[in-house]
């Protein structure tokens with residue numbers, strides 16, 4: 001069908017289109033505009049899906065919000081970019097390497113289900129491993145994010161329980177079509193655990209890597225048909241800091257019940273401050289602390305926002321301040337815990353606890 005006939009049809013079916021002549025003029029003059037929009041549409045599709053970074057002026061009105069580029073710490077990532085997961089077995093302990101399409105990376109050891117590294121796309125390390133850490137399985141990894149289960153701290157069981165000293169099974173790895181790479185590890189009761197704690201249980205722990213965030217989800221199941229299960233638990237997170245002198249810890253501390261575990265016997269009180277600084281050996285448990293805890297680090301020009309959306313209601317601040325053998329000035333432990341009172345799980349029931357850390361740039365100080 002010739003153009004003239006198409007135009008006549010449009011005018012017949014849609015009188016508001018104007019006269020045949022009007023429409024012909026619009027179509028002739030509008031052709032460059034239609035071509036431009038088509039080009040922008042194609043450019044935008046390449047930008048969002050295929051991975052070519054095409055400047056926004058060439059993409060026109062399309063796809064400006066189609067990418068993940070938010071500015072600040074985030075990096076533009078094409079929608080079709082792939083994540084990856086690799087299991088490396090070239091050292092004493094096996095490790096799982098997660099890679100996010102933004103360039104962020106995380107390393108998780110099945111030994112103790114311990115996360116030892118989380119780097120954002122710019123290579124900045126968020127996690128600290130103590131300089132005295134043993135990476136050969138001879139003891140729990142000192143540093144990273146090990147588990148304290150089924151007991152936090154000292155007590156009837158070994159200090160911080162046994163989950164950090166056991167080899168967990170790799171239950172699931174994300175595939176390359178999953179944007180946020182993850183690993184799920186599992187620990188179920190066995191001869192070794194029953195010798196220490198005679199319970200029938202299963203732990204499932206998932207670490208999910210995002211662009212400038214990382215989250216962990218713990219599921220504790222009581223596999224016993226008749227008995228309740230009681231425990232305390234924590235993620236003993238070591239956060240990498242430039243120096244404790246550069247660090248402020250901000251949270252809903254003021255008015256919170258705090259147990260000073262540095263004192264013997266422990267001393268209970270109420271916190272007076274919202275903003276805390278670490279200037280001496282510190283071992284404090286803040287009970288039922290709501291919201292996030294922010295570690296502000298002027299040396300690294302960043303803030304780590306640490307929160308527990310479910311399960312862990314307490315926060316422990318620990319620093320072996322002054323202990324050079326541990327490299328005390330390189331880290332601060334802000335631990336999400338369920339330890340001020342025991343968790344009770346009914347028979348065949350479960351308890352879940354999660355943690356999320358977001359990395360942000362410090363806002364510029366107003367002059």
Ligand SMILES: O=P(O)(O)OC[C@H]1O[C@@H](O)[C@H](O)[C@@H](O)[C@@H]1O
Nearest residue numbers: 153159160236261283316318335
């Ligand atoms: O040396 P560990 O067993 O890893 O524990 C380190 C510290 O962990 C903290 O969570 C405890 O509050 C401290 O009391 C303890 O000293």
